[in-house]
Amino acid sequence: MRAAPRVRALVLALLLPLVPATAHAVDIGIAAFGGTSIPIVQEDVKTGGTYGVRVPVSIIPLVSVEPFFASSNLSDGEETLGGVTYTRDGFQNSTFGVNAMLGSLANAPGIKFYPYLGIASTKLTRSGSDDIKEVSYNFGLGAGLGFKRVALHGRAELNMVKTDLTSRKFANLTLGLSYDLFKKL
């Protein structure tokens, strides 16, 4: 709960480049992605699938922002104790946030690489436990292969959900397709 105002402030700050939109080239797209989410140093949950949508926006040269929604269904944790295999419900991870990257995400022919950072509001839900609602951070590297208005994107990122004094971390590997909805040069 404490983190919510901070998230809002940072999201607004990241979206500030949108304000002078009329003075620059504009590119707005939509992207869908899917892949795998791998828990890092978490012995009570296993790898699961992830999917979501992104809205890449490029307005000022060299900078893009990208609001996104992502959802992961992590597989159940398993432990055999006394000859009995017990399972623990894997998390359902729902995330709303925004990424920012140096470079334009406007689709263009060719290959491009782009490191990015993001901040988000994340909810981790599992049976038998209270929901975890916290700030999460993304660090990643993307690669895009463009074909005019369409591009294929592969990304590898570290997603870190802050949980009080520690965190739950996931390595997300995704493949996505983006389409330019609006482009003004």
Place this chain on the structure above:
Amino acid sequence: MKMRSLLAALALAAMTSGCILTSGQFLVSFELGDVRVPGPTTLVSQVVDLNTISEYRDHKSNLKTLADLALLGTITNNTSNPVDVEVWMTKDQTSYLLEQDLKANGVRIWGPFHLAGNETKQVDWDTSASLFDATGKAALIGEIKGDGVFTLYAIGTTGLYDFSIHDGQFVAVLDAAL
């Protein structure tokens, strides 16, 4: 430049607050074995010493909190009367026989887990995790972050009872720095 500063600030925010990045969730289990509780005047105690578990010893000094808790096993109601099973804890090593002594000196941490007459039921992890109450969980976290030694008792909630626990296990997922 403004955007670069913002990205740098974002990265810095993520890195702060100690060991957020270098932490993990580690599973520790302690075997409680087989126990028969014949009634409220013949309680059976089980001392849990987590220091005998290497995973606990490895992370004890960097332990921040607990990510998850569970009491697992199979419980059989040995009578034809229904029973609700609870687990209580005392912070020290104790061996109370009477329920009234336990309740005067211990704290309820788990339950109730309902069994019909002569029923046998396995306690699954998800159900078990939901049966810890806030007060008991806080007390248990205090012990696990403390000396790691405490005593558990299983009791029925009302009247006379007789139940058995087979292959009991205490499970904790430690939230610790690396």
